[in-house]
Amino acid sequence: MAQGCHWADICWQVVNLQGEAPSLSLVQRVHKAFNHRAGRRQYQYDKCGRKPFKVSVAVEKFLIKRLLALRLVSVCTAATLRRESTVRQVLRKHGYHWLPRTQKGKYSGKQKLERLRFAKAVLRLTQAQLREKLSFAMDGVILSVPPKNATDRENYIAQGETHLWRRRGEAYTEALAGQQPYAQQVPMDRVLPLWGGLSEGGFAVVTFHASRKLATTAWCGLVRAGRLRRAIQALDLVTKHGPWKVLCDNENAMAAEGLSAWRVPPSSPDLNPVEKMWAWLRRRIRQKDREDLRKRRPPPGKAAFKLRIRNMLASKTAQDVAARIAGSFRKTCRDVVARKGGMAKA
Known part of the structure; x- marks a missing residue:
C-alpha cells in the first residue's frame, strides 16, 4: 500500500472487470494476504493434491434440462447461471452463449x-x-x-x-423473445x-x-x-x-x-x-x-x-x-x- 494512502482512496482507484469499486473489507483482505516476495497472493492449499472438479455426463444433462425450463420463466436465474464458472463452461460446451433474448424479427x-x-x-x-x-x-x-x-x-x-443463455440459431424463437405471461x-x-x-x-x-x-x-x-x-x-x-x-x-x-x-x-x-x-x-x-x-x-x-x-x-x-x-x-x-x-x- 502506498504510504499515506487511505483505504477509501484505494477503493476508488481499483475496479473489477465490471467497472465496480471493491468493498473496503475486500481491499484490506487482499492487502493482508499479498506476498511481496512472490508478487501475488499465496494460497494455503496450493498443493493439497485435490483433483480438479469434473462434471459428469448426467450432471451436464441435468443442467441443460434445467436451463431449458428456467429460461422461459426467469431472467434472474439465467443471470445467476452466468456467475458460476463451472456451469458456464458446461453451457458453452453444449453450444449455449450469453446473447440477447431475441434478435431482429423476420417479416413475411x-x-x-x-x-x-x-x-x-x-x-x-x-x-x-x-x-x-x-x-x-x-x-x-x-x-x-x-x-x-x-x-x-x-x-x-x-x-x-435483455440477455439469456441460448444457441445462436435460436434468435427467432418466439418463446425466448421475452413475452412471458403476466404471471411470470x-x-x-x-x-x-x-x-x-x-x-x-x-x-x-x-x-x-x-x-x-x-x-x-x-x-x-x-x-x-x-x-x-x-x-x-x-x-x-x-x-x-x-x-x-x-x-x-x-x-x-x-x-x-x-x-x-x-x-x-x-x-x-x-x-x-x-x-x-x-x-x-x-x-x-x-x-x-x-x-x-x-x-x-x-x-x-x-x-x-x-x-x-x-x-x-x-x-x-x-x-x-x-x-x-x-x-x-x-x-x-x-x-x-x-x-x-x-x-x-x-
Missing part, C-alpha cells in the same frame, strides 16, 4: 411490403412537412424497480432482462407503466398508470380529459392548436377532436421513434442503479423510482436526445427501404 412478404410503403411515404415528405406531420410519436413502456433482495438486486443490475413477469409492486411520446420539440409524459396494461376505455378517458393534448402542446416546434397527427400502432386510441392517428405497421418498433427513447431511458436507469449499488445506497421504493424517472425525462439531456431521435426518422426509413422492408439497423 406482406409485412415487408407494408413496411416498405410506409417508409417510402415518409421519404416523400420534405423535412418541413415531416416535422409538421410528426406531431407526436407515442407508445407505452413498462419499467421495473430493482428488487429489494440483495442477491436478486445485484444480478438484476449486472445483467438486466416482474411483480406488480416493482412495475412502473408509462405512456409518453416525442417530436423534434422534445419529449413529454402522457401518463403513469397503475395497471400493467392500460385498457382502451381508460386510455380514451385520458384522451378526452386532455392528457394527450397537453403533452403535445408542451413541446416546441408543433402547431399549438392542432390538428395533430399521433404516430402510434392503434388508430382507435384517438378519441378527441383535433387528434388523428398516423398508424405504424404492426410489429415495427424500428418505425416508431419513441422506442429509441425507451432504450435510452433504460440505459440511464441502469447507470443510476449501478451507482446506487456501488455507493451502497438502499434500493429506491416505487415512489422514489417514479420521481427519478420524471427527473430524467424532464432533463435537458433527455429533451435533446428526443429531438435528435425525431430528426433521424428519415434516416431510419431510408434504411428500411434499403433493406427492402426489413428491420432497420439499430
Whole structure:
C-alpha cells in the first residue's frame, strides 16, 4: 500500500472487470494476504493434491434440462447461471452463449411490403412537412424497480432482462423473445407503466398508470380529459392548436377532436421513434442503479423510482436526445427501404 494512502482512496482507484469499486473489507483482505516476495497472493492449499472438479455426463444433462425450463420463466436465474464458472463452461460446451433474448424479427412478404410503403411515404415528405406531420410519436413502456433482495438486486443490475443463455440459431424463437405471461413477469409492486411520446420539440409524459396494461376505455378517458393534448402542446416546434397527427400502432386510441392517428405497421418498433427513447431511458436507469449499488445506497421504493424517472425525462439531456431521435426518422426509413422492408439497423 502506498504510504499515506487511505483505504477509501484505494477503493476508488481499483475496479473489477465490471467497472465496480471493491468493498473496503475486500481491499484490506487482499492487502493482508499479498506476498511481496512472490508478487501475488499465496494460497494455503496450493498443493493439497485435490483433483480438479469434473462434471459428469448426467450432471451436464441435468443442467441443460434445467436451463431449458428456467429460461422461459426467469431472467434472474439465467443471470445467476452466468456467475458460476463451472456451469458456464458446461453451457458453452453444449453450444449455449450469453446473447440477447431475441434478435431482429423476420417479416413475411406482406409485412415487408407494408413496411416498405410506409417508409417510402415518409421519404416523400420534405423535412418541413415531416416535422409538421410528426406531431407526436407515442407508445407505452413498462419499467421495473430493482428488487429489494440483495442477491436478486445485484444480478438484476449486472445483467438486466435483455440477455439469456441460448444457441445462436435460436434468435427467432418466439418463446425466448421475452413475452412471458403476466404471471411470470416482474411483480406488480416493482412495475412502473408509462405512456409518453416525442417530436423534434422534445419529449413529454402522457401518463403513469397503475395497471400493467392500460385498457382502451381508460386510455380514451385520458384522451378526452386532455392528457394527450397537453403533452403535445408542451413541446416546441408543433402547431399549438392542432390538428395533430399521433404516430402510434392503434388508430382507435384517438378519441378527441383535433387528434388523428398516423398508424405504424404492426410489429415495427424500428418505425416508431419513441422506442429509441425507451432504450435510452433504460440505459440511464441502469447507470443510476449501478451507482446506487456501488455507493451502497438502499434500493429506491416505487415512489422514489417514479420521481427519478420524471427527473430524467424532464432533463435537458433527455429533451435533446428526443429531438435528435425525431430528426433521424428519415434516416431510419431510408434504411428500411434499403433493406427492402426489413428491420432497420439499430
